[in-house]
Amino acid sequence: MAWYEKAVFYHIYPLGLLNAPKQNEGAQLCERLQLLEDWIPHIKELGCTAIYLGPVFESATHGYDTSDYKTVDKRLGTNNTLKHFIEACHSADIRVILDGVFNHTGRGFFAFQDIKQHRESSPYTSWYKNINFWGNTEYNDGFSYENWGGHNLLVKLNQHNPEVISYICDVIRFWVSEFDIDGIRLDAADVLDFEFMKALRRVSNEVKPEFWLMGEVIHGEYCRWVNPDIFHSVTNYHLHKALYSGHNDHNYFEIAHTVKRLNDQLQGHASSLYTFVDNHDVDRIASKVTNKAHLIPIYYLLYTLPGIPSLYYGSEFALEGRKINGSDDPLRPALDLKSLTEEINDDFLLGLIRKLSTAKAEHDSLTYGQYIELLLTNRQYAFGRFTQTGGCITAVNNDDSPARIVVPLKGHGSNVVDLFTNQQILCENDNAIIELKANSGRLLWIKG
Template identity: 60%
Template sequence: MSWYNEAVFYHIYPLGLTGAPKQNAYEEPVHRLNTLLPWIDHIKEIGCTALYIGPLFESVGHGYETTDYKKLDSRLGDNEDLKNFVAACHEKGIKVIFDGVFNHTGRDFFAFKDIQEKHQNSPYVNWYCNVNFSGNTEYNDGFSYENWGGYNLLVKLNQRNPDVQNYICDVIRFWVSEFDVDGIRLDAADVLDFDFMKQLRRTAEEVKPDFWLMGEVIHGDYSRWVNGSTLHSVTNYALHKALYSGHNDHNYFEIAHTVKYLQNMGDLDLYNFVDNHDVERIYTKLSNKAHFAPVHVLLYTLPGVPSIYYGSEFGIEGRKERTSDDSLRPALNLADYADATEKNPCTALIAALGKVRQNTPALNYGSYAELMLTNRQYAFARDLDGVRVIVTVNNDDNAASMNLPAGNAAEYVGTLTGEKVSVENGSINVTVAGNSGNIWVAAGDMPEYKPVDMAAKKPETASENSSANTAKTEAASTTEAKASNYKSDAEPAAENTAASESAVNPAASEVAASNDVSADKEAAADNEATSQTASEKSEVTVDWTKSPEDMTVEELQTGILAKMANNGPVTDQMKKTVYDNIWHDSLVNWLKSFR
């Protein structure tokens, strides 16, 4: 087995955490990355063994419009800073993976700039998809091109071009040789070319033993991406949605159904999370804040690799706004959370779960078996080599008793409470407090941990610090925000006097959307308010003689539901999941995933 099978991840969005300017002026490096060095000890203290950090490399604004894949963003520092940062993580036993934004580049990338200058005579015309010199853009380029998500700031690379493949593979080799990185999270993996991903996998196996490739995938049969020839793992958006809505609706059936749905895809080691830089904080999403405890018990114990997004271990909030994701990506001062593992119940719980995970192999490798399921109580076992670990959660305000089949031990201990129970007639009788959970292991198999207060009453200091930091960040960036309308892109367009007026509004409108291009990822992943059920959709007939690429979004959605129906009953939740996905490329890949 590899390091990533046993990892607990910490996720950092560095431009946000360091309070970097929203726009890159391409000036002398400012060494903000070094301010994250103290976070390494914190990451280790709360039981995380790996760090996903990114985007890191030179870009225009939010980091996903890459200008230079081989240069640390000057707002964060220089390459020496990044090299030292990864080395410091390794010294503490923490693996590091970078964000790999290989589906598209920014408009300041050298290949795109060459096309702007030379047009048809540029040797890089075929580096991008569907460059058309009969078309134009809102930037008056004199040509049009394919983008990601409708944003012309993100120019889609032609991943079938061998020169592009070789270039990106050389980037990966550079990242390993220069920074000693341990893996890559592939942005927008659900629209990456599969042959391209196979080439990335071959490169991964070449550069470093156990080099990990994890992809951002929202919908579909995850096994299409996770296999021996493409990626090792993908983001588990299906479980992400189930974890928060299953608690908000007091519906553990949704979570258990999702686990079975995922298991039917095969033995996949998926990247589990309850929030990230694209979605609202879990503490904000939960209707009952006390559900923070059972949500995270499940995050750390269900099959997959758990991940914590920076700041969420403190119970901070972050609400998504249509025009900005700044509240999801705040600047935080670690000193404001000193002694959080002792004083903040949220942090104490995360730290305890991290230690339990590290000391319980069955949570990394064990099989899954459902033991008990009601709307408000849920229990399951993780079995490995004759050792049974039992997980219990309760989303009700009142305590609940459970009688559960145990393993071969004579006594079990609840690792989060220290409570011990005897095995009688092959079972244990346990009581789970309201809005809490526990992980029961054979007594003597675990180090002794002091009980964790799972009341989940977030200390006022944590809330106040979060608000204060948000206010500081907003105040510090007010001037930058006013000038942030993607001036790097607006200015070249404005140089053309005739087109200057048309360049201003497009840049401004794109900033509202692409200040976080992921706003629509969130909508696709969990858009509860506006999704339509099958009965609300007008009937659509699928022309199966068409290729998926030629189908409309509505045809693709209908086709996916038809394929699902061939495999068994289609629930309302499954229909909702399909209709929530409005991305054509993602739906194409989803339809193709049915065998």
């Protein structure tokens, strides 16, 4: 059993959380990463077993325009600061994965700077896609190039170049030897070259046992990336969308259909997908839902549907956040944990998340159990996660009124209890009679 199969992630965007200057130029060295160590007990209490740490290496702005893959951004500290933080996480039995931004570099990267200086005679002209010395950009370099997302700040690497492949593979080896990381999240994986990704998987298989690769994939069939040759996992944006719109529209059919489609596509292995309700690129879930009470059933589903659940820093406090004029800054705020903890008026979500994390840790069926849909209406939804030795049932209600549902047990047993209250559930004729409060969920255990 690999560590990542049962993991619960906590996603941190460090430049935002730690209130680093938006621009690196002129910034002073500041070991802000030390402050993250104060978050470790909180992350542990939430039941998270791994941290996905957003970009930490030298860049000019937001971290995704890397200028040096082997030096920690001075706004966050030094290599020793990062090393010490990861050691502290490992001491708390928390794994750490880093952001690998290998589709493009920033303009400050040494290879790009060499092209600016030496133009056609630079040995690095083939490191980037479509360098054109007859073109130009708004930076007036006297040449143009392929970028990512229409942003000339992000210069597209030529992933067919063996020198580029070798360099990035050496970066992965360095990160493991220097920092002892446990995996990498591959930025913009849906536009990475497949042979390039295969090379990354091969080196990842060599550097450390159970080293985990997870790709950022937004559209497409996930099975193209999740396989023995490419990645262990990808971001489950399909479920992310279904979770909020399925509640806003009172349409559990959207969620159930998404789960079935992904499960069929991945031949029953949708549990390998990285599931989330918000992150550094999308509006906070508390801002997306039209009824905040729906956060309860949403988090029940995040934890108990097939997948590796992830929490985005601060969302456990039901923080809101929306993009403003296209800026992601409101999604990536500086936070003070002590103030958040003192100011919270209602810890209903924190308490639920802790209980769900404990349930996932203690009940293997929530990781390895076969997903079986048991009941589906627009406003109520129940499913089981079953193994040969037992299973759990999740039931959720998105209606403003209580609901009483009759859920078929399909021969899996009749001794059913609420996992959080230990209340015995009435069972008749191979059915469980489940009472659901308005906008709520329940997690039931079929005792052997």
